[in-house]
Amino acid sequence: MTSLTVVPLTSAGGAAWTVRAVDGPVPDRHSALRTTPVTATVPGEVHTDLLAAGVIPDPFDGANEGTLAWIGRTSWSYRIEFDWDADGHAVQELVAEGLDTVATVTLNGTVVARTSNQHRSYRFDVTALLVAESNELVIEFAGPVETANRLAEQLGVWPHTNLHPYNALRKMASNFGWDWGPDVATAGIWRPIRIESWTGVRIDTVRPLAGLDGDRGVLDTRVTLAWADGFTADATVAVEVGGTSTETTVPAGTAEVGVTSTLDAVDRWWPRGYGDQPLYDVSVSLRAGEQTGDWTGRVGFRTITVDVAPDEHGGPFVLSVNGKPVYVRGANWIPDDAFVTRLNRETYQRSIADAVDAGMNLLRVWGGGIYETDDFYDICDEVGLLVWQDFLFACAAYSEDEPLRSEVEAEARQAVTRLARHASLAVWNGNNENIWGYVEWGWRQPLAGRTWGEGYYFDLLPKIVAELDPRTPYSPGSPYSYDHFIHPNDERHGTMHIWDVWNQVDYSTYRKYQPRFVSEFGFQGPPAWSTLTSVVHDEPLDPYGEQMLVHQKANEGNLKLERGLGNHLPRWKTIDDWHWTTQLNQARAVAYGIEHFRSLFPLNTGAVVWQLNDNWPVISWAAVDGHGIRKPLWFALRRVYADRLLTVQPREDGPVVAAHNDTEETWSTEVTVARRSTAAGGEVLAQETFSLEVGPRSAVLNSLPASVATPGDPTTEYVEVRAADGSTAYWYFVEDTALQLVGDAFTSSVTATGDGYDVTVTATALVKDLALFPDRLDAAARVDSCLITLSAGEAHTFHVTGGAAPDTVGVPVLRSANDLVA
Template sequence: MTSTDLHDGWTLRLERGEAPATIAGRDVPATVPGTVHTDLLDADLIDDPYLDANETSLRWAWDVDWRYRRSLTLEPAAPDERVDLVCEGLDTVAALDLGDRRLGSTANMHRSYRFDLRPEADGVARDLTVTFASATRYAEELSDRIGARPGANSATTAPFPFVRKMACSFGWDWGPDLRTAGIWRPVRLHRWRVARLAEVRPLVDLRPDGTGTAEVHVRVERSGLGTAGPLHLAAAVAGVEVTATLAAGAESAVLTLEVPDVAPWWPVGYGAPSLHAFSLTLSDGDGDAAELDRVDRRLGFRRVELDTSADEHGSGFVLAVNGRPVLVKGANWIPDDHLLTRLTRERVARRQDQALAANVNLLRVWGGGVYESRDFYESADERGLLVWQDFLLACGAYAEDDPIRSEIAAEARENIARLSPHPSLVIWNGGNENLWGHEDWGWKEKLGGLTWGEHYARVLLPALVAELDPTRPYSDNSPSTPHRAPEQIHPNDPDHGTHHQWEVWNRVDYRAYRADVPRFCSEFGFQGPPTSRTIADHVHAADGGPLADAPDPRNDPVWLVHQKAQDGNGKLDRGMAPHLGVPTDWEDWLWAGALNQARALRHAIDHYRSWWPRTAGAILWQLNDCWPVTSWSLIDSLERPKPAWYAVRRSFAPRLLTFVERDGALAVALAGDSDSVWRTELALRRESLAGDVVASATVGVEVAPRSVTVVPVPADVAALTDTSREVVTASADGLVEVHAAVEDVDLALDPAALSASVTATDDGYEVHLRAASLVRDVTLLADRVLRDAVVDDALLTLPAGATATLRVRTSESIDPEDLLRRDVLRSANDLRRPLP
């Protein structure tokens, strides 16, 4: 058996449609895996679509066809040998030809294809061509034939539900509309004889007695060339080996391995994510013959359960691993680059490490993207990072007619089998906001009885999971209610199952997060701009100059290309107004937008955590960006954390101290997410902004492992007499929180209260801070002066007299005083004054 990559020697050429004169009629060197856009970029034939307004100049690419071509010579095959062309990913509507023979056609980006090339295995050179038709044209034609379906009002009007292509390739409210095409995953020549391992699907469990089990489902494909005799299988993991024989003509078998006292796989924060080498070999006859095929990977032994039982509050949604309920501290994951083929294992690992550093323990792979690469899931396995996997149906009505129905079934089968060996994968989800959309977004009237995808969510996908991966739970949709909930329960009811909170951001102030106590909030979020350096490098004003020098940067047409949300800047302004005011200065506005995003997320997460286990998890929208854009992300597309990342790190920390309201009175919640008891003294003070103590109390607190303790604030401490000049502070074990009865716009913060100095260190700088009176949310926007700056903390609130040090790591050198500039060292206090 040999497997040879066919990644060299490709050229790309426009096949049909209108393109710029510099592209039409030209052969362009093609990189495989790759896309048309990346090849044209490499050849300097298009401008960077992420820069300025270049995205809008590539509209022509939606409607054209492309042809990839290379020469292929196949040496003659042995009598019992197969010669296959294996395409792991084609984006999307493609026809494949070898010489004058049509090998086949495809219309699904999310599955692989295999073509028999034996007729051409004769030593003659032929052209292998892959012709990609416009996915837009294909989708529009199918929509016209089977009937148009509605989509999300806030996403896109493009016909993405009619082609099995990454939905956000058609644009989203955080992403560009590029509609890529190309050979986006590896393509290879596979020569094999007798039989091959077509599918190896280990179903892994951990029994209560500590025994790990792996039920290995094997499907083989025989060459069909006079080789239908018996086959030998041997499986091994963690020192345990089993064998099996497939009788002549048989094509499937199940091998069961049991490993007593196995080291289990645990999610981060609960134990080590132990992985064990697993192998499966296939050989001819009784096992003494040469090996025909082999699979090597790593398995993690663990058990996953989902408790959706009813209680006095509704229907829960509690994820448990190895019998232990897990507080889900999650983030939604979108493709980390819109041009997917530029992603590397190293970049994915960096992003997952940033998630873990923010105390995130679960990533939800959102249903408008792709089934991620093996790199993504192996990296998560190694880190103990949980993965929630959506099936790829998002924010639209999906017809249940063929060819869509059969394509969805085929891609689901393949990806369930492909991903099921990964211990990090803990739940399958039937799609994003489809059930909710049908109820609330006016679909029923528009559909007029047409199918819209309910069958996928409630019948097809759960049946496939039950058949192929019964070790994991399945949820119909996000949001959705458990099946056992009464049918009349709305799919987005916060008291049942999963909930999306998008009234905040779209219509109401972020204080409304605390109006509900959802059982599990799988989407919520608030926008903020990317970091200043990312803006400066990628977004210039319409006149070509710096955006900061434009007469009205917020309404500059180039800036608006990088703000995809409907009325996004208006919502940012309305979100800031009651809390920070709406600055007129551009740099102040950017800082206020970033700060308000951070505060909104903390307001939500602290509330959700304070209600554990009634609220069993929160998955914020979103971890990452796919291009430079104002969005809901914690990390921008240049891998720079926003202030919101630091806010989430604090709110998802193993120990959380936060002010809450219980029974109409002020209280402090202490939340512990570890296996140890948290014993502490909680110091409560009512004090002036200048630090004068009016009333105080100290309370001994014991927080049991993985639990929350709520402590009422004594009435004399909580009773602020001058709300503009007094606050309540709470401190315990180095954690400090400040409660004000009014927002910053009505709080008499001193804009000159912070003093600072800076010293150089071996790997950067230290900025030393001191507060003369209360200073809120001190943040060092070091990327403004240091391109590679990494700051250890942000959003520090310093009561009067407090000191702190911010550490900056960088490879660059500057005048240290630049770190003390007013546009670099920021706080909520200085939003009360204009920058010079």
């Protein structure tokens, strides 16, 4: 017989769950929830259950977030009746992969357990509690907001950002609201739950670590086993990978066994842009008498290191795969929906494709979110996206005392055990900004000598990683300078977060930094018009409207949007101009920073922009909005994250053409640099050509010829850099507010196609940053390009998928910088 039989208790498995309110501030209009339960979906969350039942409106719409805040302060009881038939096995266990968060689990009137951690799974022996036929399982969740407040009062307040003391318990921090996310503190059975029955012995965990020994592949598979009391038969564990099978005999009662498999030759796994992503199937089988069990997964053979050894410039942060340094072009990743149980493999594929299509090679799973589902990491393995994985600590001090410490250790051990096999896993990171916070954010006085998380980041977590995943580098935090005696956010050492830009200073400040590696930086902009207006219904629409401000979470966010225009762009006059101007400024600010960072290569070894995605419709730093529409920022990232980048940058002796070649092939091309007029006709005022040759994974600087770099009238001239292979760059002598751009600088035409339509724009003068917004005509329409600059005589065709072709397009569907400043 098999060692394991499973009775799923999920809705997909036919289980009929209900949920009702049991305590807390339920509004009178919803008082029936105390006595009359509604149907619940498991896995799920109480918000999505109430929404599906028609009890509440969409929490994302209008100002509903505030009116529904009572849900997070209320306790909820999930209940199911299920039949169970004795199947001959000796042990029955209730397995809960995720309970959110402080829960009391009761089976047939007996309390089985009390839990307090969203980030771990649980297994409870219920052999003595199950009965034939009907069983009642009740899981009651304490209101998360009230629980966090109560714990903070009992244990003492540890410094934190945002409104609620999320650091008092082990729950997704951003679930309590963030400067880009809604305050929708959830409760529920958020991952699968089931009854498992087994006899004798079963596989508990499998941790296959794939590495390299020269050209050989070495797979070190660690298997933990659970044994039933009184079972005395020995077991055999066999591991098969790449056609090689290795087995070992395990004496009864052995808790863990290691099996080493060696493959004479393997294809190495590489991040995208550096090679292919071969993955090998791994199967683990267990035999003990008549008992059997199995586990399957995939691995990729590779080595990953991070070099932080001091050098002549300070201290680098160089991530290498298979001994080859990787220039990181990345983005920070937040939970892809505020209600994470709505995510699935298809949604992950769409959002990860946003990273791949933008030229990225790394995603950083940020510490205020969750350890993502296996789907996320599987897809990253398949497409070659490296994963920087934070442990779940963000922007706060954390107690190292019990009961929190034991929960931290349990969740970390589970997370490392589950994720260690993934080829894409590149870095374990202790926390987000907490070391920086302790040094600089005024925490020491309120802490008054209490622990704040240092013991986690410098002792507990690195020991767990060294024990369970020694092949993956560990970093204590981000930012961090890799020395206790250096400020953690020092540009000369390790990783840096740049947040004075956005919060305080103009984005031109990016060029004042020479960072070794930037793991966070960004700039805000609104979502697509259709996304914004689907949830904001202010009349008239205004940046400071009541509902607009519900969807702007940053402190003084709209003031910073306005101040951030500097002298780059004029202040808007209409809401349509506000939307276009701030989206454009966001894209320009981030591109400005990345082009500067790449021009510093090899001093700078990468950038991880904040952030790729949104978890609801909101004004934020994201490149892709909450409805999955790629903002102008995304198209700017696709350009500046290209394998080969041309950019013009200022240096002490004048502008230079910086070329960064992040490919394995030498980049050889002819480059024409021309100083041209912005007026109709775009007269060429000076022009020179030079040969460009950039070796593999390297960069060069070429001085801009004086004839081109010296304007006659800086307000009416610009520099166009054009390579024979199609790469382009531009240089302007003044900001757009002083640049004389022609208002009527192009013609356009629309042509219907089989899947949408084309819009062709032909320039008669310089047109800066052309953008087409088809979602303003049809929310389902998408465009393939954006932020296109054309010199006089050039043309570009935008291809739109979805939606019917309009007769013509103009403002506000077709925009450019020209129509803001001309």
